[in-house]
Amino acid sequence: MPEPAGAGPRCFGDGDPLYEAYHDDEWGVPVHGEEALLERIALEGFQSGLSWITVLRKRPAFREVFEGFAPERVAAFGADDVERLLADARIIRNRMKIEATIDNARAVVALHDAGRTLDELFWSFAPGPVDRERPAGFGDVPGWTAESKAMSKAMKQQGFRFIGPTTAYAAMQACGLVDDHVATCPVVLRRARPASAS
Numbered sequence: 001m002p003e004p005a006g007a008g009p010r011c012f013g014d015g016d017p018l019y020e021a022y023h024d025d026e027w028g029v030p031v032h033g034e035e036a037l038l039e040r041i042a043l044e045g046f047q048s049g050l051s052w053i054t055v056l057r058k059r060p061a062f063r064e065v066f067e068g069f070a071p072e073r074v075a076a077f078g079a080d081d082v083e084r085l086l087a088d089a090r091i092i093r094n095r096m097k098i099e100a101t102i103d104n105a106r107a108v109v110a111l112h113d114a115g116r117t118l119d120e121l122f123w124s125f126a127p128g129p130v131d132r133e134r135p136a137g138f139g140d141v142p143g144w145t146a147e148s149k150a151m152s153k154a155m156k157q158q159g160f161r162f163i164g165p166t167t168a169y170a171a172m173q174a175c176g177l178v179d180d181h182v183a184t185c186p187v188v189l190r191r192a193r194p195a196s197a198s
Helices: 017-025 034-047 052-065 071-075 079-086 095-113 118-123 146-157 165-174 186-192
Strands: none
Touching (some): 017 186, 034 071, 034 095, 034 118, 034 165, 071 095, 079 095, 095 118, 146 165
8 A cells, every 4th residue: 555645654663564564553553451451561561671573573472372361361370380481482581571471460360359450450541632743753752651650650559560661651652542653654644634535
């Protein structure tokens, strides 16, 4: 499909079909549901210190070994499961990140036991409607915000790990709480194009 007139490069991912598809079809699109949100939080944690394309390439294996990120199943993982995951070269083998994902699943189960959901907690930090200009370039996109700082603090109080303000903001972007596509991004210009122009 030809890019809209005036379109610049994508915010990220140009040149790699997997990365482009993630940018165009997933990044900034609202995500709901316990498994989907736990997955995004886990993958953002695994990405820390690495490139996102590395995580994307390993996502099918992550979904397999973490049983679809079903909180109750992951929460039941024990020491043998940690060792099994550390031996699996298909994923990012980092003990702290693996253990944090299991602890985060347990935090989700604790929320359920208290009559709450991860969806409710996570989306409570979505900024209200704001009339703001889109970033001119990706360098203008913030690394964290007051909302992501508040989210990080609240989630840590609920037992979540590996979710500092920067990781929280990346998860907010990935899950559509904020839409940081830059002004000249092809995705933005396609959305703005009248239906008759498609």
